[in-house]
Amino acid sequence: MNYVDVFLKAINGTINWTWRSITFDVPWYNNYFWGLILISLVVWILEIVFPWRKEQSIFRRDFWLDAFYMFFNFFIFAIVISGFYKVFEVLFSEVGITMTSLSLLDISHWPKWGQLMIFFVLLDFVQWFTHVLLHRFDLLWRFHKVHHSVKEMGFAAHLRYHWMENVLYKPLKVFAVMVLGGFAPEQAFIVHFTAIAIGHLNHANIKLTYGPLKYIFNNPVMHLYHHAYALPKNRRYGVNFGISLSLWDYLFKTNYIPEAGGKIKLGYHDDDKMPHSFFKQLYYGFKKGD
Ligand SMILES: [Zn+2]
Numbered sequence: 001m002n003y004v005d006v007f008l009k010a011i012n013g014t015i016n017w018t019w020r021s022i023t024f025d026v027p028w029y030n031n032y033f034w035g036l037i038l039i040s041l042v043v044w045i046l047e048i049v050f051p052w053r054k055e056q057s058i059f060r061r062d063f064w065l066d067a068f069y070m071f072f073n074f075f076i077f078a079i080v081i082s083g084f085y086k087v088f089e090v091l092f093s094e095v096g097i098t099m100t101s102l103s104l105l106d107i108s109h110w111p112k113w114g115q116l117m118i119f120f121v122l123l124d125f126v127q128w129f130t131h132v133l134l135h136r137f138d139l140l141w142r143f144h145k146v147h148h149s150v151k152e153m154g155f156a157a158h159l160r161y162h163w164m165e166n167v168l169y170k171p172l173k174v175f176a177v178m179v180l181g182g183f184a185p186e187q188a189f190i191v192h193f194t195a196i197a198i199g200h201l202n203h204a205n206i207k208l209t210y211g212p213l214k215y216i217f218n219n220p221v222m223h224l225y226h227h228a229y230a231l232p233k234n235r236r237y238g239v240n241f242g243i244s245l246s247l248w249d250y251l252f253k254t255n256y257i258p259e260a261g262g263k264i265k266l267g268y269h270d271d272d273k274m275p276h277s278f279f280k281q282l283y284y285g286f287k288k289g290d
């Protein structure tokens with residue numbers, strides 16, 4: 001089969017899967033389309049009933065832009081990129097690299113809960129590390145600025161990010177699965193849905209810290225400081241890089257929560273240069289000076 005066929009077949013498969021999700025033709029636990037909508041509605045209702053910043057509008061600034069980003073990054077972009085990923089998979093397998101090439105840890109005989117835990121923790125760690133890199137290197141930061149251009153925080157801001165981030169996060173995520181010998185637990189959907197829910201909550205206008213569990217789980221108070229306009233002098237590359245887990249920030253001393261009033265200025269120093277339209281943001285980040 002030639003690469004064009006591989007490409008088109010993968011894209012076709014993803015379109016079919018997305019359509020079958022919309023029409024409830026896939027198992028409910030693998031239905032990310034309606035799952036994402038359900039989690040969004042639940043977190044939005046929580047924001048409306050228990051708002052942290054009471055003066056913030058229910059339809060806050062850029063609400064619809066962020067709502068569109070959710071579907072774009074999760075479904076529309078996923079369709080396009082699936083073809084490229086499949087071609088890469090074939091190219092790598094032709095030079096002898098497959099998902100089973102690097103089995104460092106065999107968890108296939110572990111109890112189910114242990115498999116899910118290790119899968120969750122490992123994937124979260126590589127994403128934390130990728131996130132640190134996005135802040136550390138200017139070339140990557142240019143794309144990550146889109147996520148940090150949020151000026152009023154609410155749940156949907158979770159998925160406002162440049163499509164290049166999907167691409168940049170991918171290699172380390174694949175590496176993590178390769179470490180497990182290409183093994184993803186049967187119930188991996190639990191991990192994915194948990195990560196979506198925690199990510200939505202991290203950006204929500206709700207004051208939640210989970211008590212002593214704040215040292216393990218990322219939360220809205222901690223993540224609001226990740227988006228702070230003013231960074232402490234000795235942390236110019238950022239603080240609180242956690243995705244689902246705050247644990248890494250506490251371990252690597254990148255944690256920073258000076259107070260919990262929730263009313264800090266968000267953004268970054270030249271965020272007024274960020275275009276407001278989705279289409280302009282699509283092309284943002286590729287040229288020097290962005
Ligand atoms: Zn960031």
Ligand SMILES: [Zn+2]
Binds near residue numbers: 147157158203226
């Ligand atoms: Zn964020």
